[in-house]
Amino acid sequence: MARMTRGTRRAGSALDPVPASGVSADDGGLEAAPSAPSADGPEPDLPPLQRIQSLPSWLIGRVAARGRGLVAEALAEQGVKMMHHAVLAAVAELGPIAQADLGRRLAIDPKDLVGILNDLQADGLTVREPDPRDRRKNAVTVTPAGRDLVERCAAAAETANAQLLAPLAPAEARRLMALLARLHEA
Amino acid sequence: MARMTRGTRRAGSALDPVPASGVSADDGGLEAAPSAPSADGPEPDLPPLQRIQSLPSWLIGRVAARGRGLVAEALAEQGVKMMHHAVLAAVAELGPIAQADLGRRLAIDPKDLVGILNDLQADGLTVREPDPRDRRKNAVTVTPAGRDLVERCAAAAETANAQLLAPLAPAEARRLMALLARLHEA
């Protein structure tokens, strides 16, 4: 609650030496901290660059964010949001499918899936009809319009993904995907 | 507006063949969609499994989500949120640093950084003092308590990351990191 900002106003020290470019491979030597990172024992070793932010989780997170942005941007040109495209594509691929199965496949919260399917249905891209075998379930199906749209969106998404993997040779991209798949199935 | 649910109630078809297990490597052959994905020309090739959701962006996103969860869980035991740890570690590493530079380094929105630094400062982990050279800037510094905490948090984060990369041999993990680093520097 009592969250104060701007407390003690004392004199400080130099602050500029951070160039903040995006390369992150080479910084000028600028560890001029007045505190004592070089006089306390318990630091075993510190890598040349960022100590914590070069962790796998951070790196993967950054790359994932960039990929998400690229795909979202590409899909925005088609007027489709990312999750809407994912659901639409999944419905187009897996014939008629129940909402719960859809949510489990795509790791989408059932609550959010309701809204997404409402939007897709309002746009005439998917149809919900009750499953005669299990009247609790909704059989979700694509309409021809939905199938057309998912085609264009898939092309846009693949372009964005190619852009994401552009720095890698095809063989390297395959290796990356294989390693990530192993982590995903864990 | 006018978002209808539960419209036309007609008879459907089979709906059960989705096992929804997590393996994703082998599905039983179940492409029994009554519509025509096999009669239209413009599809060049469709991979054996999920067509869209095996895209790099999706796979990376899923792995990133798992990594984020693991790190967040490990850090929660120390009572620290992920971004708080990231900021604290960055401040500890890069001497006194301005908030804007911090935000650019970690790709954090300035708004969110304000809240994070307020929390860290309220807990006595960091200090903001105005930079005498540029009175617009805040020089953020770690306190000894912050330096102690970041040490424990770094250990927890590294454990979580090891858990994330557990399915990979050390050489494979290094290769994955190298590939991701190339994508990140793009």
Next chain:
DNA sequence: CGTCTACCGTTGGAACTCCCAACGAATTGC
């Protein structure tokens, strides 16, 4: 000198994701 532009920290708000709890309807097991 004054003005203009750009940056700094800060605030407010929107959009999206995720989690938990509940309900009526319907299915399954006993």
Next chain:
DNA sequence: GCAATTCGTTGGGAGTTCCAACGGTAGACG
């Protein structure tokens, strides 16, 4: 028949990410 479970849906809330705007400050230029 009856209990337990599942399904779709609604509701609320926490958390994250991003955008637009503001007053205060610094630097560039005339």
